[in-house]
Amino acid sequence: MGLAVLAVALLGGGAAACTTSGSDASPPTTGDRSTTTSSARPSTTTTEAPTTTTFPGQAPADVAPADPKVADVADPVFDGLGDPRIDVSHYAVEVTADPSKPGISGTVAITLQPRTAKALKSFTLDLKGPEVSEATIGKQAAKVSVDGDQITVTPAKALRPGKEVTLELRYAGTPEPGEFPALGVPVGWQADSLGGWFTMSEPSGTSTWVPVNDHPSDKATWTITLDTPKAVTGIANGRLTSSKVVGDRRQWVWTTDHPMASYLVLAAMGDYDLVQREGPGDVQVVFAFPKGVPEASRKGFDELDAILAFYSDTFGAYPDDDAGAIVVATSLGLALETQTRPLFGLDAVGDGKTWALAHEVAHQWFGDAVSPERWSDLWLNEGFATYADWLYRAHLGEDIDVLASADAGREPSGLAVTDPQAAATFDGSVYEGGARALHALRRTIGDDAFFEVLRTWFAEHDGGNATTAEFEALAEQVSGKDLKAFFTAWLDAPKQPQMPG
Ligand code: TRP
Ligand code: ZN
DSSP states (O other): OOOOOOOEEEOSSOOOTTOOSSSOOOOOOOSOOTTOOOOSSOOOOSOOOOOOOOOTTOOGGGSOOBOTTOOSOOOSSSOSOSOTTEEEEEEEEEEEEETTEEEEEEEEEEEEEEOBSSOBOOEEEEOSSOEEEEEEETTEEOEEEEETTEEEEEOSSOBOTTOOEEEEEEEEEOOOOEEETTTTEEEEEEEOTTSOEEEEOTTTOGGGTSOBOOSTTSOEEEEEEEEEETTSEEEESSEEEEEEEETTEEEEEEEEEEEEOGGGOOEEEESEEEEEEEOSTTOEEEEEEETTSOHHHHGGGGGHHHHHHHHHHHHSSOSOSEEEEEEESSOOSSOBOOSSSOEEEGGGOSTTOGGGHHHHHHTTTBTTTEEESSGGGTHHHHHHHHHHHHHHHHHTTOOHHHHTSTTTSSOOOSOOTTOHHHHHTTOHIIIIIHHHHHHHHHHHHOHHHHHHHHHHHHHHHTTEEEOHHHHHHHHHHHHTSOOHHHHIIIIISSSOOOOOO
């Protein structure tokens, strides 16, 4: 795409992009390091929340107050996650771990405020495995009790609505990743095949390594510090703002200042090369490749720039300042759209194998920037990313009507696109069925209105959450058509109609 691509393989322990002063020792590197980032952002290792930026989609103020008696987000798909009574704005987590050693220890500072109308006496966080040993709000100890996969936090003084506090927790233990039933993949903190660690957390795995309000309706910014042995590389979302050596350890600090749903949080440590370069616009691109993956096999990821450029033209400018990908040293069979840095397995590396790249990059707009309010809105992620992938392939010359034809994708399961069961199992009807519904909408309202709907959808909800009902209302408003019967037929009925011509 005519972009200056300056690939810098930072070998020998990782990148030193904008390191803090102090006891830092930059890792030995080979090659031209002249493009090493000088981040516009300040390096930070503190636990303070960044200055608040307002994102159009984030408007807790206009949402009705939460019921003080309801401790879990009411979600028709995955129940028992998150606590609707709190709104977290920032997590500053610091996790210490070593490859091949199962235990982790950490601290997290969670900046939050109640969403209840009256003072909030206690609230819950999700946590599976590690145990909390210390909890404070301000200088005062808070009480923590364990209840299954949740902890209940009772502050010394009830929290006042509208007043932000920072809860600090110290914890340690062994993460307990669960198996995601439909996909047969472990969800949460897990080992790669070389003894490193990585997280793959959709829908509820982040709570295996950090106490978290684990529901996509509560997005927050994150500072993730990974404390690793000095020779090990730590990778997370966003920008590497510091990588300081302290004794025989290195602290990798990654900062995400665009709100992120908790299932999109990435943490990995192991033997990686960080390959950093300038992307389109001011975007900083960082790829993390396991050292054993040869240069030639990494080539497929060069297509990232073309994909970013195409989607930026089609949907609106890329929603973040950071981009890239991580390949973890294990075969996964699927990929995950971890924010800014989607995650792939070794099976996605090599000639003609970057099949999932266009899909995961599309999620940066649909799913990551615009996140579902409830898991039952999953087609807003998967249907949209599948359709974006078709658009990209059509841009490269394929026939989108063939891609959208019923027998091209997976066998239809007979579940409606918006059926909670389909969302719970990440069913083909959510992916291809959702994408087909979008194609049918395009055929019904015409290209101009359709692409205006997509662009407005992204612009209005970037940084926030959205629902299927809001999408339907927007499509009606932009097209000026009554689409009730259309959406009922395409999204809510088990068998979709014929594609309009
Ligand atoms: N969201 C992923 C995609 O389609 C797929 C996925 C669903 C997943 N659940 C997962 C991946 C759990 C890893 C772990 O892009
Ligand atoms: Zn997807």
